[in-house]
Structures are given as structure tokens and as C-alpha cells.
Amino acid sequence: MADKVEFELVSPEKLLTSQPVDMVVVPGSEGDFGVLAGHSPMISTVRPGVIDVYEADRVVDRVFVAGGFAEVTETRCTVLAEEAIAVAEIDRAKVEQQIRDLGEDLEDAKSDDEKARVEAKIAIARAKLDATGATTH
Amino acid sequence: MPNLKDLKNRIASVQSTRKITSAMKMVAASKLRRAQEQAEAGRPYAERMGRMLASLAANVQDSGNGPKLMTGTGSDQVHLLVIISSDRGLCGAFNGAIVRESRRQILRLQSEGKTVKLLTVGRKARDQLRREFGSLIVETYEDVGRRKLSFADADVVAQKVLAMYDAGEFDVCSVIFNKFKSAISQIVTVQQLVPFAVEAQADEEAAGAEVKAIYEFEPDEEQILAELLPRNLSIQVYRALLESAASEQGARMTAMDNATRNAGDMINKLTITYNRTRQAYITKELIEIISGAEAV
Numbered sequence: 001m002a003d004k005v006e007f008e009l010v011s012p013e014k015l016l017t018s019q020p021v022d023m024v025v026v027p028g029s030e031g032d033f034g035v036l037a038g039h040s041p042m043i044s045t046v047r048p049g050v051i052d053v054y055e056a057d058r059v060v061d062r063v064f065v066a067g068g069f070a071e072v073t074e075t076r077c078t079v080l081a082e083e084a085i086a087v088a089e090i091d092r093a094k095v096e097q098q099i100r101d102l103g104e105d106l107e108d109a110k111s112d113d114e115k116a117r118v119e120a121k122i123a124i125a126r127a128k129l130d131a132t133g134a135t136t137h
Numbered sequence: 138m139p140n141l142k143d144l145k146n147r148i149a150s151v152q153s154t155r156k157i158t159s160a161m162k163m164v165a166a167s168k169l170r171r172a173q174e175q176a177e178a179g180r181p182y183a184e185r186m187g188r189m190l191a192s193l194a195a196n197v198q199d200s201g202n203g204p205k206l207m208t209g210t211g212s213d214q215v216h217l218l219v220i221i222s223s224d225r226g227l228c229g230a231f232n233g234a235i236v237r238e239s240r241r242q243i244l245r246l247q248s249e250g251k252t253v254k255l256l257t258v259g260r261k262a263r264d265q266l267r268r269e270f271g272s273l274i275v276e277t278y279e280d281v282g283r284r285k286l287s288f289a290d291a292d293v294v295a296q297k298v299l300a301m302y303d304a305g306e307f308d309v310c311s312v313i314f315n316k317f318k319s320a321i322s323q324i325v326t327v328q329q330l331v332p333f334a335v336e337a338q339a340d341e342e343a344a345g346a347e348v349k350a351i352y353e354f355e356p357d358e359e360q361i362l363a364e365l366l367p368r369n370l371s372i373q374v375y376r377a378l379l380e381s382a383a384s385e386q387g388a389r390m391t392a393m394d395n396a397t398r399n400a401g402d403m404i405n406k407l408t409i410t411y412n413r414t415r416q417a418y419i420t421k422e423l424i425e426i427i428s429g430a431e432a433v
Contacts, residue, residue: 010185011182011288012182012288012291012372012375013178013179014178014179014181015178015181015182028355029355030356040353041351041352041353042352042354043193043352043353044355044361045361045364069186069364069365069368071188071189080185080186082368
């Protein structure tokens, strides 16, 4: 596996990573997909979840993204993330607190629009929590 | 003959003014550097977003049923202008230029019989436009990015625009902002946000080869576009805010540099007047003494 794929993680505020890796696994909205060099070009939406970066069959980096878009070409995998944080840096207690707060917001929410917005936030926070859970074992 | 004491006070006050303006210049210079860095950092995202949009749009346009954000509502009766200014003054022609251009646009649109709505960012645009077009202002935002401009700030504005569009409150939306060219020159730019014009965005060279690649889409094009376009709107607003922030600091730096120089000139002039007056006083006193002595 000599060929590498250029993995780029970009948030609106800055370019977070740009490095050649062996494989990345991206949580697409219709299922996770792994990207190796020579992948056929595609564009996909990304659901809140964890991007795994593989180097020689080992996970070297785990990054949580709160949704976004991925563009894959034969040599490149670009993820446009709305929010990205390394899994190791997620503070479990804080996220749990956030979910509780959001739960209260949900009860206060009046319109359906507002409700949907808060629910989306909760989903992101839950996914974040799941991400930390996965690292503990 | 001017009073010596008054002159002295005057010189002292101009000196302290100079101190303030030169300090403000220095602050603006360091803020400018930061703003530029931030604008630089935001570029990769916008570039890639533009590339994705270009390839998506190429696919969807063929089918002819793109989302409303791209195709427009089919009319152009109601225009929404997002006007980006600063919260604070003392930055030369920065806000003046924005307001002048906005007024021109508003009057032009109105003379064509269109309805105009305004969304102002920053206190200055609101204050200056309120008198003339107060009834047109839908909403104003203040203290945007006071410390550090974040994407969330831009998102707030973009969400409002989207909500209004979904409610059918306008047909065409443009943003008016100062584009940063250099510390001495900012260009007032009018950029159309809705309906989104792909041609204007896609950089010919960057897009050229990439667009031709055949992409698979997951889920289908329309769904991705439906998510991508609102996001792109936020990005465009964010970029406009960043440009505007850099321009503001640049304009302020230049304005304060001029002010410092003017204060220096003024101090020189006042000092000369002061010295002349002092000498005139001395001469006068000498004449009085001598003529007094001669009279004896």
C-alpha cells in the first residue's frame, strides 16, 4: 500500500489538517465509507461522527466532526466540517451537561422550527458522547 | 496678539491628541495583521466549497430543477441588501463609502420600482441610514465580532437571511461590504448572494479540470445542494465580514497615521507662533524700558 491519499480537514475558520495518509474512514450520511488512494470521485454529506485516520492499518488519529461535506477524488479526500475536535479532547462531563441543558431547551421550545434545531443539537452532542465511549475500550 | 498661555495650552492638547492617534494607529496595525491572518485562514474552506458547488451545479443545471436558492424565485421585485459597516468611527472614509454606495443602490432600485429591504451589520450604517431609510431596515446587528470574528457570528446573519428567503420576503439578496485591497485602499463591493451565481464564484482555472471529473453523489445531487447552498451563504457572509474587518482596521490605520502627521504639523506651526509671540513680547518690553530711560 504505497499510495497515499491526501487527507484535508477544513473548518470555516481554518485549515485543520492536510497530510498524506493511508486511509480515512468518513461517517457519510448514508453510512461510513473508507477512502483509499484511487477511490472513485464522489461528493457526500457527512453526519455527526468520528473520522478515523489510518496509517499502516492502525488508527493514528480520531477526529469528531459535527457534520459537513466530503469531497473525494482519486488522490484527495477533503472534509469540510462545521465543527471539528480531536476525540481525545472531548470533555465527557461537559458534553453530558450540554445534553441536559439542551433537554431543558427542548421542553421550552415553542415552535416546531425551534424544536427541530434543538433536536439537531442534541443529536450532535449524543454523537460526541458516543465518540468518547468508543475510545475507552 | 495671541495670548501666550492659550498657545501653550493649545500645544499641549495637540500633543496629547497626537499621542492618542499614534497609539490608535499602532493598535489598528496589530489588529489588521490578525484580521488578515484570519481572512487567510478562511480561504481554503471557501475555495473547496466553491469547487464542490461548481461540480454540483454543473450536474444539477442540466436537469433544470435546482433548489430555490440557486434558481431564484423567478421574480426580482424585492431586494434585500445586507450592509456591512463598523461599530466604531475614526476610520476615515470606511463607513462613508459604504453608506454612499448603499444609498446609491437603494435609490437606483427604488427608481426601478423595486422594493428594498435592509439588513445592517454594525452601528455606523444603521445610524447613517436610519434617517433616510429607517422604514426599510428589517434588522440590525451590532457588536459583531467585537473580540474575534467567529463563524457563528456570520451564521446568525446568514440564518436570518435564509429564514426571510424561506418566508418569501425577498427575491434577490446582495451584500455590500468593503473589500480589503491594501491598508490604504478598500474597495466597496456589491456581491449577490441569492440567487447564487455559480459562474461568478467558480474560479476558471481551479474549476476547469476538476469539474469535468464525474462525481458520484451520496445522497443525490439535489439533496447535497440543498444542504450545501445554505452553508455556502453563511460562508459568503463570513468572508464578507472578514474582508470588512480587515478593511476597517486598514482604513483606521491610515486615518490615524494621517491624523498623527497632521497633529505633528500643527504642533510645529503652533510652536513657531508661540516663539514669535514670545519674542514680540520681549521686544515690546525692551522698547518700553529704553524709551522710558531716554525720556528721563
